[in-house]
Every structure is written in structure tokens, then in C-alpha cells.
Amino acid sequence: MDSHNIPRTLPRFSATFDPHTLSEIRRAAATGIYDIRGGGAKRALPHFDDLLFLGASISRYPLEGYREKCATDVWLGTRHAKTPIHLKTPVTIAGMSFGALSGQAKEALGRGASLAGTSTTTGDGGMTPEERGQSQTLVYQYLPSRYGMNPDDLRKADAIEVVIGQGAKPGGGGMLLGQKISDRVAQMRNLPKGIDQRSACRHPDWTGPDDLEIKIEELREITDWEKPIYVKVGATRPYYDVALAVKSGADVVVLDGMQGGTAATQDVFIEHVGIPILAAIRPAVQALQDLGLHRKVQLIVSGGIRNGADMAKALALGADAVAIGTAALVALGDNDPVHEAEYEALGTVAGAYDDWHEGRDPAGVTTQDPELAARLDPVAAGRRLANYLAVMTLEAQTIARACGKSHLHNLEPEDLVALTIEAAAMARVPLAGTDWIPGRTAF
Amino acid sequence: MRVVDLADTTRRALNAELHALAPETNETRWRVENPGGQHALAVGLKAPVTVEIAGHAGYYCAGMNQLATVIVEGNAGVGVAENMMSGVVHVKGDASQSAGATAHGGLLVVDGDASARCGISMKGVDIVVKGSIGPRSAFMAQSGNLVVLGDAGDALGDSIYEARLFVRGAVKSLGADCVEKEMRDEHRDLLRRLLGRAGVEGVDVAEFKRFGSARALYNFHVDNAAAY
Numbered sequence: 001m002d003s004h005n006i007p008r009t010l011p012r013f014s015a016t017f018d019p020h021t022l023s024e025i026r027r028a029a030a031t032g033i034y035d036i037r038g039g040g041a042k043r044a045l046p047h048f049d050d051l052l053f054l055g056a057s058i059s060r061y062p063l064e065g066y067r068e069k070c071a072t073d074v075w076l077g078t079r080h081a082k083t084p085i086h087l088k089t090p091v092t093i094a095g096m097s098f099g100a101l102s103g104q105a106k107e108a109l110g111r112g113a114s115l116a117g118t119s120t121t122t123g124d125g126g127m128t129p130e131e132r133g134q135s136q137t138l139v140y141q142y143l144p145s146r147y148g149m150n151p152d153d154l155r156k157a158d159a160i161e162v163v164i165g166q167g168a169k170p171g172g173g174g175m176l177l178g179q180k181i182s183d184r185v186a187q188m189r190n191l192p193k194g195i196d197q198r199s200a201c202r203h204p205d206w207t208g209p210d211d212l213e214i215k216i217e218e219l220r221e222i223t224d225w226e227k228p229i230y231v232k233v234g235a236t237r238p239y240y241d242v243a244l245a246v247k248s249g250a251d252v253v254v255l256d257g258m259q260g261g262t263a264a265t266q267d268v269f270i271e272h273v274g275i276p277i278l279a280a281i282r283p284a285v286q287a288l289q290d291l292g293l294h295r296k297v298q299l300i301v302s303g304g305i306r307n308g309a310d311m312a313k314a315l316a317l318g319a320d321a322v323a324i325g326t327a328a329l330v331a332l333g334d335n336d337p338v339h340e341a342e343y344e345a346l347g348t349v350a351g352a353y354d355d356w357h358e359g360r361d362p363a364g365v366t367t368q369d370p371e372l373a374a375r376l377d378p379v380a381a382g383r384r385l386a387n388y389l390a391v392m393t394l395e396a397q398t399i400a401r402a403c404g405k406s407h408l409h410n411l412e413p414e415d416l417v418a419l420t421i422e423a424a425a426m427a428r429v430p431l432a433g434t435d436w437i438p439g440r441t442a443f
Numbered sequence: 444m445r446v447v448d449l450a451d452t453t454r455r456a457l458n459a460e461l462h463a464l465a466p467e468t469n470e471t472r473w474r475v476e477n478p479g480g481q482h483a484l485a486v487g488l489k490a491p492v493t494v495e496i497a498g499h500a501g502y503y504c505a506g507m508n509q510l511a512t513v514i515v516e517g518n519a520g521v522g523v524a525e526n527m528m529s530g531v532v533h534v535k536g537d538a539s540q541s542a543g544a545t546a547h548g549g550l551l552v553v554d555g556d557a558s559a560r561c562g563i564s565m566k567g568v569d570i571v572v573k574g575s576i577g578p579r580s581a582f583m584a585q586s587g588n589l590v591v592l593g594d595a596g597d598a599l600g601d602s603i604y605e606a607r608l609f610v611r612g613a614v615k616s617l618g619a620d621c622v623e624k625e626m627r628d629e630h631r632d633l634l635r636r637l638l639g640r641a642g643v644e645g646v647d648v649a650e651f652k653r654f655g656s657a658r659a660l661y662n663f664h665v666d667n668a669a670a671y
Binding site: 146149152154190191196198200204218221222223224 | 501507541605
């Protein structure tokens with residue numbers, strides 16, 4: 001046989017040493033430093049897509065899609081605060097800093113959230129007047145670095161969120177690289193311009209849950225017990241962390257899974273520390289139930305929430321609300337293919353751009369460059385965010401009505417089944433078509 | 444002088460009364476009897492009044508202080524004057540950990556010793572400790588001045604930014620990127636003013652050494668990875 005006619009196998013990439021892995025090895029070998037990027041875990045993880053709603057049929061009555069009421073409002077901070085928060089829809093905007101984001105992006109988040117009747121959140125770097133001015137309900141983060149922390153802003157806040165950790169990097173601090181430290185960012189953080197700003201991973205004046213309880217008491221005393229106090233944790237050991245947050249006096253617990261984004265962290269940290277939000281919700285809810293405080297201490301979950309179905313599934317598993325970060329930035333205009341040529345010039349493509357720490361975002365969202373930031377119109381971007389939040393809410397209502405629920409909070413685990421054994425075990429709902437909840441019931 | 448006895452008044456009532464004071468109030472002198480080491484005493488004050496605490500205070504005494512003068516006649520617990528913006532906090536006894544943590548302004552004076560992490564992440568406050576300070580003090584200290592008449596513990600000024608540290612006694616060890624710096628006339632003048640504001644007399648500024656940032660770790664570089 002002519003050797004040219006022998007059939008040949010196709011070139012085959014290793015599943016273990018796939019092209020991305022190979023490229024990372026080459027990058028590490030060339031630079032001697034780990035990869036830093038923004039965003040959350042990019043690998044495939046068990047997620048809400050692995051759950052399905054059952055819907056009503058003969059054994060359950062649905063509600064009429066365009067006629068019958070399905071309420072969406074949520075109260076947050078009813079445990080101790082004199083002035084709890086009432087939102088029209090249970091999807092909030094997660095904490096993201098001025099510094100990581102442009103002033104225009106922060107303003108747009110406030111505008112969008114206010115139009116939708118929900119809250120937005122400050123970040124590591126303090127509260128800007130634009131953000132306060134455009135945010136009907138603003139949650140003020142209390143972070144280990146205490147950049148920009150001052151009692152005047154604390155009193156202006158509608159709620160206070162004590163940040164212990166975030167899903168992208170539980171146990172890690174932050175780093176805002178020098179190229180994003182403009183004069184204004186430097187001034188707000190009491191540091192020189194152009195230097196890397198490290199955010200500590202531990203709070204400077206308390207250690208452990210007993211101290212946290214006293215710290216929360218102090219914050220309540222300073223603000224005369226008016227404001228709800230949230231405690232935010234990255235999802236790692238959710239049962240114990242939620243129980244300890246509650247013991248420390250939290251009104252609301254925010255639980256962030258590993259798909260939740262960060263402004264800048266090592267890729268190895270983002271991809272290998274923490275657990276997916278799907279695996280974290282039920283243990284968190286279990287902790288609240290064991291303490292007799294489910295729905296009394298509210299649970300907000302985040303990390304990879306993309307649409308009304310994700311929101312409905314999170315609520316059905318027992319959350320009181322969800323928070324979005326990455327999705328909100330995309331709604332503002334981040335990673336839009338309209339900037340494809342510029343993303344390619346940065347060595348990436350629209351949709352994959354994650355070098356947020358470098359501050360060269362052509363969409364004007366994750367930058368402090370005045371020219372790039374000016375590309376984002378806060379009014380139009382806020383409108384897009386409000387539209388997106390409205391769609392999420394409508395989608396969740398559509399699902400809830402199909403399950404016969406007159407309020408999103410009436411969704412329950414019984415409405416759900418899982419497509420995979422892993423998701424069934426994590427969400428503690430049966431594998432579709434069976435009664436089997438791995439680890440809970442016999443097959 | 445207004446006297447509040449915490450033997451028969453709650454902390455909540457005390458703090459609420461202090462918060463209700465207008466900036467131009469005539470009730471400028473307050474004395475808190477029987478503090479009993481309670482936490483969060485005289486926190487969040489924002490009027491130019493003087494509050495004497497007649498005994499020991501617990502955690503976070505005078506936290507986030509603005510304009511007020513708070514005098515603790517005993518010892519103070521963790522985080523005294525944490526995140527202070529302005530005003531004066533004077534501890535006549537010893538202070539526990541994290542005294543003056545993240546404080547942006549004002550003056551904190553400790554007549555006795557201060558424990559670990561004194562001045563951690565300080566952001567502009569002036570701190571004068573007449574005794575010694577514990578380990579890891581001035582960690583990530585951003586700006587302001589820390590004056591210590593006694594000794595300093597291990598890892599002083601680790602990862603320090605632009606804060607200035609003046610120590611009269613021995614320094615057990617310096618943290619990453621913290622170095623001894625030359626004392627020039629401007630620093631001696633500054634130190635004299637700080638000692639004067641803290642009521643310290645008869646101390647020669649020539650006995651102090653100055654420490655601050657070598658600024659070698661201000662921008663991350665892989666060649667410095669072993670320093671972190």
C-alpha cells in the first residue's frame with residue numbers, strides 16, 4: 001500500500017494537558033509569576049443548570065401567567081435593625097469597589113438598582129457621592145482594609161455589610177495594582193498614587209466569632225441600632241460559617257460561591273479555593289433552620305447567578321435573595337462584542353476579557369482611565385441594568401407561577417429535581433425521575 | 444458636668460445621649476461612672492465634648508471618634524479609638540491589641556503600654572505610647588505618626604507605607620520593608636510637637652530613632668516574592 005494512502009488519526013489534545021493548560025505552563029515558564037485576573041471560576045462546575053423545576057400538573061395547581069399575582073418583594077434585616085430594608089425584587093447588586101470599577105460604572109449600578117427597586121453595595125475603597133446620590137438603597141461594606149471607611153458614610157448607609165470573605169478567594173485579601181490608582185482612588189484610600197494597594201485578608205481589630213459579636217455591637221451602637229448588619233462570607237464551610245455569623249448577631253448573611261467575581265486575584269486561587277454556590281445553599285439554610293432563624297435572619301446568595309431561573313432555584317433552595325456582580329457588569333456593557341477589535345488588541349476576545357486589574361477595559365467599566373471610563377454613559381448603562389433586573393424578575397415569576405406559587409419565597413426544594421447525581425447530592429433534591437437524594441435516601 | 448452612672452443606666456442610653464448632642468452644645472463635660480469594662484463606650488461621637496470614663500473600658504472604646512475628647516482613667520480593651528477621624532483619646536492605663544487601628548486622624552495617647560498591632564493600618568492618626576508596644580505594631584501603616592517612649596516588639600512596621608515611626612527604646616525586630624531612617628531637623632520638630640501634644644516633658648528627641656518604609660515592595664515584583 002502506498003504510504004500516502006494510510007488513514008491517519010486526527011491530532012489529539014490531552015484531556016489533562018489541554019491547550020489552555022499548555023499555554024499556562026508556557027506563560028509561567030516565561031514570566032516566573034502566577035496569573036492574576038478578574039472574574040470568578042471559569043471551569044465547569046455543578047450549577048443551577050443541573051436543576052429543573054417540576055411545574056404543576058394534576059397534583060399541583062399553577063397560577064395564571066398574566067393574571068394572577070406572584071409577589072417578589074423581600075425584607076432584609078428584620079432581626080435587630082430598627083429600619084430594615086424592603087426591596088421590590090430579591091436580586092441585589094453585589095459589592096464592587098470604586099477603584100476596581102470606574103466612577104461611571106458605580107453610578108450606573110446605583111441608577112439601575114434604584115430603577116429596579118433594589119439595593120447596590122459599595123466595595124473596598126469607600127463610598128463615592130455619585131454612588132450614594134444615585135442609589136436609593138445602598139449597602140456600605142466594612143472590609144479588612146477599611147479603605148475610605150468613615151463614620152459619616154456609615155451613617156449615610158442603609159445597611160452595613162461586614163465582609164469576612166468572598167467566593168472568588170475565601171481566605172484571601174485583595175490587590176489593586178498601581179496602574180488603577182488614580183489621584184482620586186489614592187486619596188480615598190490614604191495612599192500614594194501608582195503603588196499597589198494590598199487589601200488585608202483579616203480584619204485589623206478582631207479575630208474570631210466572639211470578637212465579631214463585639215464588633216457588630218460597636219457598629220450598631222455607632223449607628224443607633226438603625227441599620228441592618230450583613231455578614232458576607234465566601235462559600236467554604238457554609239454550615240459553620242452561617243451559624244457563627246448568626247451567633248455573632250448578623251441580621252443578614254451573604255454567601256458567595258466560587259463563581260462570584262473578584263477585581264483581581266490569582267487564577268489558581270479563583271479556580272481551586274472555595275465551593276460552588278450550588279453546594280453551599282442547603283448547608284447554610286440547614287444552619288438557619290437548626291437555629292430556628294430561617295427567614296428571620298435572611299440569606300443572600302451569589303456566585304454565578306445569570307437569569308431568573310438561577311434566582312428561582314436559589315430561592316427554592318431556601319435563600320431569601322440573590323446578588324449579582326459579573327452579570328450586572330455585562331448588563332452595563334462589559335465584554336460586549338461591539339469592542340471586539342479592541343479586545344483582540346489586548347490579546348483576548350469579547351466575552352473572555354478578564355484582565356480587569358490592568359485597567360484597560362475598552363467598555364469603560366473596570367478602568368480608572370478617564371478616556372475609557374467616559375465611554376460608559378451612566379444613565380444608559382443604568383437603564384440596561386434595570387431592564388435586565390426586570391427580565392430576571394419576570395423570569396423567576398414565570399417559573400414560580402408554573403409551580404403554583406403566589407410569592408417567589410413560596411418556592412421550595414420540593415419543586416426541584418436534579419439532572420446529575422452530584423447536583424442531587426449538593427442541592428439535596430431527588431435525581432430526576434427517582435426519589436433518590438444521594439446521602440439522604442436509599443436508591 | 445453631666446454624670447452618667449452605668450450601674451443604673453445602659454450603654455445604649457449613654458451612647459444615644461452623646462450622639463444626640465449638637466455641635467454647639469453647652470453640655471461639654473461628661474463623666475461616666477462604673478464603666479465596668481463594657482464594650483463600645485462613647486463610640487461614634489461627633490460633637491466637641493469631653494467624656495471621662497472613670498475606670499476600665501472594654502473593646503472599641505471611642506471607636507470612630509470625631510471631635511470629642513475621650514479620657515479612659517483605667518485600661519482600654521481591644522481597638523481603642525479604632526478608625527478615629529479627629530479629636531483626642533487618652534488612655535491613662537494600658538491599651539490592649541489594635542489600639543488606634545485604621546484611624547484616620549486625631550491623637551491617641553496611651554500612658555501605659557499598648558499590646559500587639561498598635562497602629563495597625565493607621566491612616567493618618569497620631570499615636571503616642573508612653574510605655575512599650577507589642578509585636579506586629581504599625582502593620583501596613585499607611586500614614587500618620589506613631590511615637591513610642593519604650594520598646595517595640597517583633598516585626599515593627601511590617602509592610603508599612605508612608606507612616607512615620609519614632610521609637611526611643613529597643614526594637615526587637617523590623618518587619619518586611621521597614622527600615623531605620625535618618626532623623627533630620629524636620630523630624631525632630633515633628634516629634635517635639637507630638638510629644639508636646641501628648642503632655643510629655645523632659646524627654647530629649649535625640650534619644651529616638653525613626654523608622655519608615657524602604658518602599659521596595661510598593662509594586663509587586665516576582666524578585667521580591669521571598670520578602671512577603
